[in-house]
Amino acid sequence: MQYHVDGELVPADEATVSVRDRGFRYGDAAFETVRAYGGEVFEWSAHLDRLHRTCETLGIDHGVSDADLRVRVQEVLDANGLDDAAVRLSITRGDRPGTLTPGPAADPTVVVVAEELPRGGVEGTPVWDDPAALQTVKTRKPADAALPADAKTHSYLNGVLARNELTDGDEALLRGPDGHVAQGAASNLFFVDDRGLHTPSEELPVLPGVTRSVVSDLVRSETDVPLHAGRYDPADVREADEAFLTNTRWEVRPVATVDGIEVGGGPVTQLLTMLFDRLVERRHY
Template identity: 55%
Template sequence: MSDDRDDDRVAATDRAYHVDGELVPASEASVSVTDRGFQYGDAAFETVRAYGGTLWRWDAHVERLFGSLDALGMPADELGLSALDLEARVRDTVRANDLADAYVRLSVTRGETPGFAPPAADETDPTVVVLVKPLPRGGSPDAGGESVWDGPATIQTVKARRVSDRAIPSDAKTHNYLNNVLARVETRVTGADEAVMLDDDGHVAECATANLFFVADDAIHTPSLDGPVLPGVTRAEVLDIAREEGFPVEAGAYTPDDVRGADEAFIASSIREIRPVGTYDGVDVGGGPVTTLLSRLYDERVEAACYADNSNEQADGDGDHGPE
């Protein structure tokens, strides 16, 4: 597998995607217009990052995917899907595109059905799609790692609320992302990088595409999973690093004022990793020593797990999966 970034940046039209068990040119990849994932958002997905040919925290991602499928009433085993099978499809797609460092999106839909009511899981023919695109080398900056973002993030509280867990299970990562999309639509006016979504009680839940953290009173705080918060894989990694370093960690219910008045704040996601927050609703917050340290330690974990041996010829799941 090529480690040359120029080689990695394959034009989108020249890429190959994995659709229902077959690698096909991106220009020919398609899903039926009657697929339930298209018609109803009746699907689950995961976004995984490949570093140096290694699928970062693969086991945690596939575990969450299977949890999402369970929440949708279509357990993976009843669909005839296994973690090894899905990993093979992802690895084949990454390899077919000659990528070492990549964004990977794995989707499983309920497939096509004759009517609105979904069939039993064991009577379902799921649609499985793997998309990839190149990313910069990750890991330690001293070893050539690069960030996918440029500068601290500007974040903004929006009117669109996070969907209640009573409506759509908040721990399920599904294609039903409309409220997150509407949240990002609101940021067009200010040009903010991320939208901060509140729950029905006005507490901070999460950003449209990231988990939110802040540092105050000598502790690291993040919204609790008791609220409508997706249990992010990177969120868990950050908390594991923080506890390993002896930082007090608190998960609770917080208002926007709590975050705006914090000593520092950052957002976290699989693709953007750890990004400091510059301003929140126009109020200067900024990163700081804790954010900088966590980011460095995260990079070091990636470097050690994914780039220590660059002789790998295919994307393999790593063996250390932290707290997830």
């Protein structure tokens, strides 16, 4: 495998960053994980917009053009002969010795790595092996004023702590400071009841996922299922008729159980999975 490090393709075992890099030392870095289908990146503009927002929030002026970032992603795909892959693009504030204070703009570190995934679309194979077992954990999402929820940074300790709590599940369900359901450790949540489809409001500390947005658009444009964004308790999810999670790698992943209580998939989950697969097939294959 070859990865991109600061503008150059290098063998994976030579793809390193400095121990003084602020992304390593402080989590002072932005990143996006994008999905490639058929050799092309899915929803690049949406991922790029979120990367811009994160860098603006962190105050990182990386100086690399959007076109150059796109070229680096494509070069990693091409160099490794990957048509279907997960590609992670990271931008750190760079190698800066000294204190926690960021200081003036530094030479940023830009890294692009990739991992082969199964084909997507109508004829594709899901990345996940089984529907998710979701477990409510004690770890909370921090308030937006403490750590901006819409910034996708290397600071993932919150998710690590949540996943460490798991005893009967493979994805953690986190609540916000007020106790309302926010999201999974690395996913967004949807659930269905007799009033329609629900997802936690972005007024809560929720990372606005790109796949979450695509699925929401499909609901509005391709179905007559009412979509609600609100504040919910874990009991609302446990008592749901069906539930599913979304992220770039998983796409649409059904939830089998919530806190050991069977929920399972259903017609809405199946419909949205089909619509998502058809969208990918139409665009990329």
